[in-house]
């Protein structure tokens with residue numbers, strides 16, 4: 001369902017009214033509506049795009065039904081007693097106790113209600129955790145603050161890439177109106193084929209993240225040192241969006257998930273395209289670039305990978321300033337080494353296995369020549385290659 005500015009306005013208006021009228025509980029509800037748009041505003045859970053999602057939805061409806069009947073029954077008897085047997089009407093309390101019949105009834109009835117709930121709940125749980133017989137596997141790693149997708153080689157996939165937030169800084173800083181998929185868009189979505197059982201192996205690189213895509217009925221913690229499993233067999237082609245669901249630091253709200261479910265033919269085409277791209281980068285690695293070329297590529301790599309911590313103008317933030325940094329204006333080898341190996345024990349990650357040699361050369365060159373650093377020197381892909389070799 002689409003989510004336009006008008007509905008956003010309506011959500012805002014609704015939020016204001018709720019705040020006034022109904023206090024903190026409803027404020028929380030309206031915040032959820034704000035965050036997830038009209039899908040959440042439909043009040044009920046959404047069944048999503050998978051059979052498991054459907055089962056979870058059905059289970060939810062059954063349990064909700066049982067709870068509603070119990071609720072109406074209990075409150076009905078209670079209000080009936082309060083109203084029709086009140087003291088002012090001359091009601092006199094009964095004096096019986098230790099009634100075996102009543103005790104048996106209030107033990108046996110809930111027992112059967114609980115069994116009645118446990119049966120569908122267990123069968124749904126078994127379905128959720130049935131990770132067997134997957135047709136393909138994707139290793140998902142949470143990073144501060146992006147996701148890495150590795151297609152595990154089974155039928156020659158062998159594709160790896162990072163998926164970064166694509167919402168421009170101008171929208172984040174309100175110098176431009178926010179787009180339809182504000183903070184829910186990435187540069188490279190996860191692409192999977194429709195009607196295919198895909199197993200997700202989920203882990204974390206630095207802190208605990210959580211990979212959550214409501215329409216796929218998948219929400220699994222991404223924990224460093226552990227691999228959690230989940231799976232989805234999506235039966236409708238489409239774009240499904242989600243977010244990191246575990247508070248993981250400053251940019252927790254800036255690492256969305258986009259899953260593009262495509263036909264099997266489109267998936268094959270996409271895979272071939274990705275492999276061709278990887279081959280093209282390999283070719284680029286052997287080339288020598290001009291300063292302008294490196295700066296242009298470097299600016300894009302910086303915006304995607306470094307800006308969150310080092311700032312749009314190299315002013316720093318969570319990371320140290322790059323503008324005027326002794327490292328960025330000092331020895332190239334030391335600078336390159338930090339780019340490749342990071343600074344252990346700090347948020348400065350090792351980018352050596354995240355970025356290819358061309359992008360690393362470009363971004364280091366960029367840091368040395370942007371933000372008034374003007375060093376005039378360059379790093380070429382071959383330098384990165386040699387440095388990695390040690």
Ligand SMILES: [Cu+2]
Pocket residue numbers: 142143208209210244245246247248252255
């Ligand atoms: Cu996260």
